[in-house]
Amino acid sequence: MTRLVAALCLTQAVFALGVLALRAGGGMPGRSQRFSGQDTGAWVPGEPIRPWTHIIIHHSASASGSASHFDRAHRLKGWDGLGYHFVVGNGSLTEDGRVEAGERWMRQQDGAHAKPEWNARAIGVCLVGNFDEGKPSEEQLAALEDLCRWLCRECGIPPDRVVGHGETHGNATRCPGRLLDLGDLRRRLEGDR
Numbered sequence: 001m002t003r004l005v006a007a008l009c010l011t012q013a014v015f016a017l018g019v020l021a022l023r024a025g026g027g028m029p030g031r032s033q034r035f036s037g038q039d040t041g042a043w044v045p046g047e048p049i050r051p052w053t054h055i056i057i058h059h060s061a062s063a064s065g066s067a068s069h070f071d072r073a074h075r076l077k078g079w080d081g082l083g084y085h086f087v088v089g090n091g092s093l094t095e096d097g098r099v100e101a102g103e104r105w106m107r108q109q110d111g112a113h114a115k116p117e118w119n120a121r122a123i124g125v126c127l128v129g130n131f132d133e134g135k136p137s138e139e140q141l142a143a144l145e146d147l148c149r150w151l152c153r154e155c156g157i158p159p160d161r162v163v164g165h166g167e168t169h170g171n172a173t174r175c176p177g178r179l180l181d182l183g184d185l186r187r188r189l190e191g192d193r
């Protein structure tokens, strides 16, 4: 009987610790953890993380897409695969708000998503959709915030270096669209610090 009670207490203690760990939202960097709804384990690259300085946000300017869809499109342009490091789905070809990590991120390779001087130091994140025509979904915004929060922490990138493609391009492109509020995203990320 005593043993049974002891075992039950131990089980409860382990459960309580687990709940506390989840509420704390922390965890060892690089280890699989639930991070505001996304499993960051799938984002941990196979190589040591490079000293990235910025995160550049794009929209696909298309109604549908996914990492594999853009990978094929980029190969047709003669590139060596998906130009972005991450793709955030919109419910068309992947689940709404699903974050897919591309090969360039897993292998810590230069991107192919911005001007050459940016591709070696900026992580490229593409949200599926055209945000000149409509807003991103709540799921996409939550996923983008989760992803940027994780990347800022893992890479030591300050939130004011999370920028839109147009901001790195002399505003020669409207990407990622006027209806994606990056100021709001940066304020949310700043709120963590």
Ligand SMILES: [Zn+2]
Residues within 6 Å of the ligand: 057, 058, 059, 113, 165, 173, 175, 176
């Ligand atoms: Zn872009």
